[in-house]
Amino acid sequence: MVMRTDWIRSLAESDGPFATVVMDATHDTADATEQYRLRWRDLRERLADAGADDATLGVLDDAVTGATVPDGTAGRVLVANAERVLVDRHTEVPPERGTASWGGVPDLLPILRAAGEQVPTVVVAIDNAGGRVRGVDGALETVDSDSSGPVHKAATAGPGEGGADARVEETWKRNAQAVAERVDKLVRGGNAALLVVAGDAPARARLRDELTPAAAEIMAEIENTGGTVPEQVDDTVRAAADEVREQRRSTAVTSFATASGRSDGLAVTGVPDVAAAARAHAVETLLIDPAAVPGTELVVGADPTAVAEKADDLVAGGPTTAAPAPDALIRAVAASDGAVVLTEPGDDVTLTDGVGAVLRFPVGPAT
Structure with missing residues (x-):
């Protein structure tokens, strides 16, 4: 799928840490409301164990218990900090299992996989x-x-x-x-x-x-x-x-494959090169293979596009935090108005470290 990132761009402009929740919001049985509350209680406990503060948990409590749950099968994606809910979206398909995470960067890959691309x-x-x-x-x-x-x-x-x-x-x-x-x-x-x-x-x-x-x-x-x-x-x-959605995804994958076959530097792959392109605001489309992304972390600066393997690679000083590579790259690309593509097993494309990017302009030696 290809996703416009305007709906998560506010996350790049907000201060963390962040709680990210993907939960089953199905409401199709007589005891659905009680089951929904039990699922939230379990996820809430996971967040508390991970270090989430009381203010953020309270914000999520209000959002989960105060919202009208749609009838039928559904999922729900939430991202919040101590001040407010930053993302709250229902999805047509519930997740196979609920997830809850706490960190300096929102857990963006799971919420993109759950929410999918909206087609107005x-x-x-x-x-x-x-x-x-x-x-x-x-x-x-x-x-x-x-x-x-x-x-x-x-x-x-x-x-x-x-x-x-x-x-x-x-x-x-x-x-x-x-x-x-x-x-x-x-x-x-x-x-x-x-x-x-x-x-x-x-x-x-x-x-x-x-x-x-x-x-x-x-x-x-x-x-x-x-x-x-x-x-x-x-x-x-x-x-x-x-x-x-499929037409857009196929077009994006083909564009990457075509650009990868040229020598003009408009396609890169691997975490170091994609991070360098993200720092330069050069990424037009970020490609991620959810099954192949590494468990490595990137250093993230105060600017969400300041992502690198080492703090020494960041030009600006200031505080930094560590975040999973896919989440850091997604947030960086969203901050510079890029799109995200989640590849599928049948795609004829090779991504080093499970990531690649089509660029707006060449970065590094190809410039």
């Missing part, structure tokens, strides 16, 4: 009368052209029916234009990466013709003639989002 999506159910639209924020609305024109053609043709049919088709077109106008705004405003459209083929075609090229380019279609509303096609929406 707009969903539309379109028909001749208009559409039901769900924005990236989940808000539902009904859209039409406010036209009083007819939307149904005569069942049988007769003298003069041609003009009536033309008026009906004009109403269909105006309704499609109104829906397209609203969808375009929601796609732009929500920075959507996917537009899922349900409806019969003619209605979808009319909408597609009225959309801006940017919205039409991310459109995925669902054949439906039964007036399905957006919340009834969620399984298909998830499948379409999975396709977007």
